[in-house]
Amino acid sequence: MAFALKYFILFLVLSMVSQGMCRCTFGDIQIRTVRTGREIAGQPEWKVTVTNTCKCLQKHVTLSCGGFAPVKPVKPWLLQPQGNTCLLIKGAALPAGATANFIYAGQPYIFRPVVSTVDPSCKN
Template sequence: MEFALKYFVIFLLLSMVTQGLCGCTFDEIEIGTERTGKEISGQTEWKVTVINTCTCPQKNVTLSCSGFSPVNPVDSGLLLPQGNTCLLIKGEALSAGGTAEFAYAGEPYIFKPVSSTVDPSCNH
């Protein structure tokens, strides 16, 4: 009985550890913004880089974008407004360590990750 209990505890601990290796959350989405040096319609152009710092792909990445009003709309294939949030790259997976970039002209805006889902193909 003691033998089985030890292995059960070891199995339980290993299960918890391996689940944690791929426990990606939207907190592992980093966003950087920088000036491009260009102006469009008298407004500064900004390049936004979204990086997945997790070891697993994440999809359906949504960013805060309430009040975001660029001079020209961002390509909807890159950033699709959906009320107070925007869907990144049509909800497609952002690979582990992968980046997505888009540019806009207007007032500086601080994008924040709101949600994402871990791609089920991640087998870590």
């Protein structure tokens, strides 16, 4: 009886730990911005790479972008402004480990992930 109880508790603890590790959030979205070396209308050009570091697919990735005013706008299908936020790739899925890139010219801007939807069927 004690043997079965020990294994049941071990199973329960491992289930909770593994389930906790499976949870992805918008915090698993990494954003890297680098200067391309080009200038447009006297402003530096920047390449932004958004990477899903989670093992699960994420969609509806939304970034902060209040006050973002580039002189070379981003193509709307890549970054769609919605008030103080911007929807990445029209809300399409960003698979595990995948990246989405966009380029803009203007003052440097620090994008931050605000929200995303994690595929509910994902099991790491």
